[in-house]
Amino acid sequence: xxxxxxxxxxxxxxxxxxxxxxxxxxxxxxxxxxxxxxxxxxxxxxxxxxxxxxxxxxxxxxxxxxxxxxxxxxxxxxxxxxxxxxxxxxxxxxxxxxxxxxxxxxxxxxxxxxxxxxxxxxxxxxxxxxxxxxxxxxxxxxxxxxxxxxxxxxxxxxxxxxxxxxxxxxxxxxxxxxxxxxxxxxxxxxxxxxxxxxxxxxxxxxxxxxxxxxxxxxxxxxxxxxxxxxxxxxxxxxxxxxxxxxxxxxxxxxxxxxxxxxxxxxxxxxxxxxxxxxxxxxxxxxxxxxxxxxxxxxxxxxxxxxxxxxxxxxxxxxxxxxx
Numbered sequence: 001x002x003x004x005x006x007x008x009x010x011x012x013x014x015x016x017x018x019x020x021x022x023x024x025x026x027x028x029x030x031x032x033x034x035x036x037x038x039x040x041x042x043x044x045x046x047x048x049x050x051x052x053x054x055x056x057x058x059x060x061x062x063x064x065x066x067x068x069x070x071x072x073x074x075x076x077x078x079x080x081x082x083x084x085x086x087x088x089x090x091x092x093x094x095x096x097x098x099x100x101x102x103x104x105x106x107x108x109x110x111x112x113x114x115x116x117x118x119x120x121x122x123x124x125x126x127x128x129x130x131x132x133x134x135x136x137x138x139x140x141x142x143x144x145x146x147x148x149x150x151x152x153x154x155x156x157x158x159x160x161x162x163x164x165x166x167x168x169x170x171x172x173x174x175x176x177x178x179x180x181x182x183x184x185x186x187x188x189x190x191x192x193x194x195x196x197x198x199x200x201x202x203x204x205x206x207x208x209x210x211x212x213x214x215x216x217x218x219x220x221x222x223x224x225x226x227x228x229x230x231x232x233x234x235x236x237x238x239x240x241x242x243x244x245x246x247x248x249x250x251x252x253x254x255x256x257x258x259x260x261x262x263x264x265x266x267x268x269x270x271x272x273x274x275x276x277x278x279x280x281x282x283x284x285x286x287x288x289x290x291x292x293x294x295x296x297x298x299x300x301x302x303x304x305x306x307x308x309x310x311x312x313x314x315x316x317x318x319x320x321x322x323x
Contacts, residue, residue, distance in 0.1 A: 008184075016254070067111065071107050073105060074106035075145040112197075113192065117130065125186050127190075128189060130162065132251070133317070134163055134279065136315050137248060141166060145171065152244045153244060153247075154178045155178070157182070164177055178221075187223060194219065228267070230265070231264060231265040235269060245271055248276075254287070259292055279308075282315075301322060
């Protein structure tokens with residue numbers, strides 16, 4: 001694993017396979033020195049280094065790499081001509097990831113690189129692949145662009161970046177999208193996917209933790225690890241102390257111990273009149289949607305089930321607002 005300055009070396013294997021110490025591991029202090037790993041060890045330094053490597057991505061998984069491509073109708077459905085690239089998409093030469101289909105309708109294409117869902121590496125970093133609820137959340141955003149257009153949007157657990165990139169590409173430049181993840185390996189892949197898919201090359205350069213929103217950037221990527229203290233620190237140092245109109249997330253719950261820190265983070269970062277859009281896929285984990293909903297109510301939120309829910313496939317989409 002590698003980090004940029006000010007980031008904590010961390011991945012979610014430490015939740016699945018070891019103690020989850022939010023007071024230590026979930027730190028976003030600028031010096032990045034206070035806590036490098038969530039698991040408390042008593043072994044020597046060599047043992048710690050070896051265990052960190054076991055948690056991270058390695059060359060053993062290169063054969064498991066996977067490309068994911070998605071095409072969505074632009075919610076405005078403006079008429080445009082085809083851009084003329086062979087595959088209908090060239091992020092390096094077109095202004096937007098927007099291309100006309102045969103009927104002249106504007107389409108948005110997003111190409112992501114990650115790992116196959118069955119790769120063992122996803123047990124260490126779940127965000128390195130695509131999970132099913134992300135497309136349900138994308139459908140909800142496309143049907144309800146008013147929830148993000150012209151607003152400050154925060155994505156929790158961006159993973160490979162599908163939902164956040166769609167929010168960025170389907171809106172005008174008065175929309176600010178802040179994509180985040182906590183996992184160090186995931187952040188590396190996420191930043192590459194942002195650079196390839198973001199609206200312009202100039203904006204794609206502004207995807208690190210530099211506080212460049214005032215310069216006109218409409219897309220930003222930062223590390224965010226969940227807890228009340230870390231959310232307050234993130235708000236001050238990464239968000240100019242300005243909360244978010246909308247928070248979006250999909251497929252981010254894989255252990256019960258992360259539910260409370262997630263809600264603590266939302267409590268600190270969502271505006272009083274804001275909305276949290278949450279997509280959940282029932283997987284082979286010991287967490288149910290009912291447990292997440294109950295925790296949300298205790299945290300002070302009310303919720304509405306969205307039409308994109310497909311209960312037959314255990315896929316759920318909910319909109320939360322403050323009570």
